[in-house]
Amino acid sequence: MPNDITQPIAEKSWDIIVIGGGNAGVCAAITAAERGCSVLVIDSAPRDMRGGNTRHTRNLRAMHDEPTDVLTDRYSFEEYWEDLMRVTKGVTNEHLAEVTLRGSQELTHWLGDRGVRFQSALSGTLNLSHTNAFFLGGGRAMLNALCRHAESIGVTLIYDAEVTDIELENGFCEAIKVEWQGQSLRLNCKQLITAAGGFEADLDWLAEGWGDAAKNFLVRGTPYNKGKVLRVLLDRGAQPVGALDQCHAVAIDARAPKYDGGIASRVDAVPFAVVLNKDAERFYDEGEDFWPKRYAIWGRLVAGQPDQIAYAIIDSDGVKRFMPSVFTAITDTSIEGLASQLGLDPKAAKKTVDAFNAACPDGPIDQMKLDGKATNGLTPEKTNWSAPISKPPFYGYPLRPGITFTYMGVAVNDRAQVLMRDGKPAANLFAAGEIMAGNVLGQGYLAGIGMTIGGVFGRIAGAEAARVLNR
Amino acid sequence: MSLTDNIEADGFDLKALLDPEAAGEVIRVMQICNACRYCEGFCAVFPAMTRRRQFDEGDVGYLANLCHNCGACYHACQYAPPHEFGVNVPQALAAARNDSYAAYAWPAPLAGLFRRNGLFVTLGVSAGLALTVGLMLAMIAPQLFWGIHLGEGAFYQIMPHTMMAAVPLAISAFVVVSFIMGWRRYWRHTGAKWGGFPDLVDAVKASATLRHLGGDTSSGILSGPGCPTGDDRSSNARRIYHQLTMYGFLLCFAATSVGTIYHYGFGREAPYGYFELPVVLGTIGGIILCIGTAGLFAEKRRLHPAVRHDEGLGMDYAFIVSLFFVSFTGLLLLAVRETSFMGVTLAIHLGVVYGFFLILPFSKFVHGLYRFAALIASAGEARRS
Numbered sequence: 001m002p003n004d005i006t007q008p009i010a011e012k013s014w015d016i017i018v019i020g021g022g023n024a025g026v027c028a029a030i031t032a033a034e035r036g037c038s039v040l041v042i043d044s045a046p047r048d049m050r051g052g053n054t055r056h057t058r059n060l061r062a063m064h065d066e067p068t069d070v071l072t073d074r075y076s077f078e079e080y081w082e083d084l085m086r087v088t089k090g091v092t093n094e095h096l097a098e099v100t101l102r103g104s105q106e107l108t109h110w111l112g113d114r115g116v117r118f119q120s121a122l123s124g125t126l127n128l129s130h131t132n133a134f135f136l137g138g139g140r141a142m143l144n145a146l147c148r149h150a151e152s153i154g155v156t157l158i159y160d161a162e163v164t165d166i167e168l169e170n171g172f173c174e175a176i177k178v179e180w181q182g183q184s185l186r187l188n189c190k191q192l193i194t195a196a197g198g199f200e201a202d203l204d205w206l207a208e209g210w211g212d213a214a215k216n217f218l219v220r221g222t223p224y225n226k227g228k229v230l231r232v233l234l235d236r237g238a239q240p241v242g243a244l245d246q247c248h249a250v251a252i253d254a255r256a257p258k259y260d261g262g263i264a265s266r267v268d269a270v271p272f273a274v275v276l277n278k279d280a281e282r283f284y285d286e287g288e289d290f291w292p293k294r295y296a297i298w299g300r301l302v303a304g305q306p307d308q309i310a311y312a313i314i315d316s317d318g319v320k321r322f323m324p325s326v327f328t329a330i331t332d333t334s335i336e337g338l339a340s341q342l343g344l345d346p347k348a349a350k351k352t353v354d355a356f357n358a359a360c361p362d363g364p365i366d367q368m369k370l371d372g373k374a375t376n377g378l379t380p381e382k383t384n385w386s387a388p389i390s391k392p393p394f395y396g397y398p399l400r401p402g403i404t405f406t407y408m409g410v411a412v413n414d415r416a417q418v419l420m421r422d423g424k425p426a427a428n429l430f431a432a433g434e435i436m437a438g439n440v441l442g443q444g445y446l447a448g449i450g451m452t453i454g455g456v457f458g459r460i461a462g463a464e465a466a467r468v469l470n471r
Numbered sequence: 472m473s474l475t476d477n478i479e480a481d482g483f484d485l486k487a488l489l490d491p492e493a494a495g496e497v498i499r500v501m502q503i504c505n506a507c508r509y510c511e512g513f514c515a516v517f518p519a520m521t522r523r524r525q526f527d528e529g530d531v532g533y534l535a536n537l538c539h540n541c542g543a544c545y546h547a548c549q550y551a552p553p554h555e556f557g558v559n560v561p562q563a564l565a566a567a568r569n570d571s572y573a574a575y576a577w578p579a580p581l582a583g584l585f586r587r588n589g590l591f592v593t594l595g596v597s598a599g600l601a602l603t604v605g606l607m608l609a610m611i612a613p614q615l616f617w618g619i620h621l622g623e624g625a626f627y628q629i630m631p632h633t634m635m636a637a638v639p640l641a642i643s644a645f646v647v648v649s650f651i652m653g654w655r656r657y658w659r660h661t662g663a664k665w666g667g668f669p670d671l672v673d674a675v676k677a678s679a680t681l682r683h684l685g686g687d688t689s690s691g692i693l694s695g696p697g698c699p700t701g702d703d704r705s706s707n708a709r710r711i712y713h714q715l716t717m718y719g720f721l722l723c724f725a726a727t728s729v730g731t732i733y734h735y736g737f738g739r740e741a742p743y744g745y746f747e748l749p750v751v752l753g754t755i756g757g758i759i760l761c762i763g764t765a766g767l768f769a770e771k772r773r774l775h776p777a778v779r780h781d782e783g784l785g786m787d788y789a790f791i792v793s794l795f796f797v798s799f800t801g802l803l804l805l806a807v808r809e810t811s812f813m814g815v816t817l818a819i820h821l822g823v824v825y826g827f828f829l830i831l832p833f834s835k836f837v838h839g840l841y842r843f844a845a846l847i848a849s850a851g852e853a854r855r856s
Contacts (some may be wrong), residue, residue: 048553055549058509117696119512120689136687137547138509144546144703257556262549264506264556324524326506 010185014040016465017189019163019229022052024433024454025195026146029155031462035471039155045224047159052197053221053405056262057139059132061448062104070108070118073130083446091442099414100440103456108133115145132448163229168236171426191428191465198406198434199227209244216308220402223259230435233410239419242408242438248445249299252402255327267397268322271385273312274356277305280348287384296445303401310399311342315391321367329395338394357388407438416461430461488574488660493566494531500563501526503556510544514683515849522852533661535568536841539684541698542778565780572837577652584833589785592834596793599826604818616814624740629814642828649832657841666851673850684710701773709770715763722756742808760798764791790835796823
């Protein structure tokens with residue numbers, strides 16, 4: 001039976017219910033509420049941990065033809081498009097990609113008008129100031145501002161509420177079932193917007209794409225994205241998009257928490273290190289490109305190694321070249337000593353490092369540019385910043401794949417309507433954010449584009465849902 | 472461990488001045504923050520943090536005194552409790568900052584006065600008040616004390632000017648020496664470096680506008696969203712009240728200084744006319760000081776419980792309230808100075824003022840000292856990096 005708290009929520013006939021209180025969901029809610037709709041936002045996390053991965057984000061990627069208050073230079077549609085095509089290798093829905101990019105143009109202003117503050121680009125931002133607008137204080141501050149605005153225009157937000165089912169027949173959604181405040185509620189709505197994130201926190205589901213390797217993944221993102229809503233949608237006939245094993249994953253410190261480690265779990269040592277697998281062998285060019293352009297491939301690289309573990313080894317010269325890490329490096333005066341501390345075969349590690357050192361060119365490296373200081377005759381080659389690992393003490397960081405978010409989701413059209421298996425759009429069911437990011441991001445990753453997809457499609461979903469209601 | 476254990480004949484131990492637990496928590500938290508850096512746009516603390524890879528105790532003293540305890544970074548923090556990292560920067564820095572006041576205090580054996588500072592300040596100011604009022608009641612003939620005095624020198628009918636001035640002069644000498652020694656201890660402990668005049672100018676600007684309570688380092692010196700006090704909503708209320716307090720205090724100080732110049736330079740004795748400079752400065756100063764301290768008190772009460780450092784509240788409240796009484800009794804004196812209540816009001820005002828200044832080096836007032844020193848250091852670091 002509904003109680004005093006749940007009754008007003010349960011008895012109301014909502015114009016729009018939004019599942020998921022992150023960036024995409026709240027953008028949708030605000031857009032719809034501004035058009036006069038009554039809106040309920042349901043988040044599965046407690047209030048302190050609300051908003052899915054938005055908490056862990058820092059910026060969004062926005063096209064702009066001239067400098068703005070929060071972005072330098074210009075980032076043209078063409079440049080943005082090329083960047084997206086490069087990382088996805090064309091695995092994208094080009095029409096929806098274009099909608100995303102064009103929609104990104106007014107996103108910073110739209111958010112700014114609703115209380116979100118951006119900062120001028122400072123240090124540690126991976127030199128993204130011409131492509132990415134940074135939230136002052138990061139994603140949680142951004143979400144706080146958005147939620148506050150949403151509440152000020154009448155949106156109701158509830159937390160710790162788990163959606164267990166969506167009544168979806170012939171592409172029409174009647175109601176949803178929610179566990180909240182110890183009660184099972186059936187909530188009616190005219191339009192439903194799903195913005196409930198991916199399934200990165202469900203290791204079993206990840207294993208369907210990755211096999212046993214998934215058990216060694218760390219989940220850098222929120223522990224609340226278990227993909228329950230996505231599962232319901234797929235079970236109820238929504239058309240899937242994207243491959244099961246596609247995700248944004250980086251190499252993070254293996255000592256990071258199993259869930260929710262976020263940005264601080266990063267290790268930026270790789271370009272100045274040698275990276276060994278558990279057999280103490282190198283497996284990829286550590287100096288292929290600047291770290292901001294390569295960090296996103298290292299999650300997959302480590303995932304492909306035995307036991308999904310790798311070790312970045314660096315000397316006392318190299319250790320000063322990157323941002324400090326949250327976990328203190330494991331330190332030793334010799335490579336053998338470090339190797340045994342890391343659980344590597346000391347002799348094999350020494351041999352690999354010696355071979356690397358012998359292949360390094362002379363002269364200092366220049367980390368400010370692609371300096372072309374490549375190893376000579378080594379496989380795999382290290383193509384830039386190759387300097388011997390020779391000056392003790394030596395430092396080691398264990399690395400694991402850290403998954404931030406998954407790409408497999410539901411297919412949508414340019415009105416953010418969920419497409420059913422027959423290819424027809426659902427009548428009153430929309431999707432925005434991670435749950436449909438795979439439409440645009442088939443593979444690869446472009447910093448800040450997750451928030452852009454969420455913001456753009458959140459707004460579209462909110463506007464379209466309101467439009468169907470003649471608002 | 473007593474704080475005085477580390478004092479040596481030629482100085483003090485630079486390593487172990489702060490409570491290891493408080494300093495350790497700051498170092499733990501800063502290591503997490505330094506790998507995240509999302510908050511770097513809020514204030515001076517985070518840019519200062521990014522200039523370091525590791526943190527020692529001196530860094531803790533420095534960063535703690537750069538922080539305004541506003542809560543912007545707490546509400547923005549993806550690692551705040553209930554996250555297992557349990558990051559709470561304002562709380563950690565507040566604990567270390569409170570501890571640093573005692574650590575830098577001079578004379579060091581009195582550092583313990585910062586322990587139960589609310590009680591001490593209350594007692595100190597009350598003692599000053601009781602003593603002054605008591606002595607005057609005892610020494611001054613009732614018909615004089617309760618009489619009506621008009622015209623130049625009216626106040627000195629109650630208390631001779633030499634005595635009225637001698638007491639604060641003696642107190643001031645102690646206060647100034649104490650501040651200089653405290654500053655020295657801060658400067659050496661934090662390893663601050665004097666980088667030249669521009670750093671000083673920048674620190675003055677930052678103090679004059681309370682720039683770092685603006686909530687956004689990139690905004691203009693007077694704009695900015697402000698900082699959260701209660702919930703995560705930002706406002707400039709605390710910044711405005713603080714500046715009313717500071718400028719009110721400075722105006723009152725200026726009023727006294729101008730009065731002194733009138734007295735010795737031009738042989739003109741108080742009370743002065745309502746539209747003369749000392750009274751105008753004092754009246755405006757007193758009014759905005761009252762408003763500022765009342766506002767700060769209210770803002771302090773609204774502080775988010777997670778951000779608030781409960782152990783330091785006594786010190787904060789006692790300081791704010793005594794400052795309020797300093798200004799309020801001054802205004803009261805102005806209002807009743809032509810009545811028979813002038814004597815008793817003057818006694819009360821002087822008593823509060825004497826008490827307030829006597830405990831100054833062991834009150835929250837020192838935050839201004841170390842904050843200003845930290846701002847100079849921060850300006851220098853920013854210019855050199």
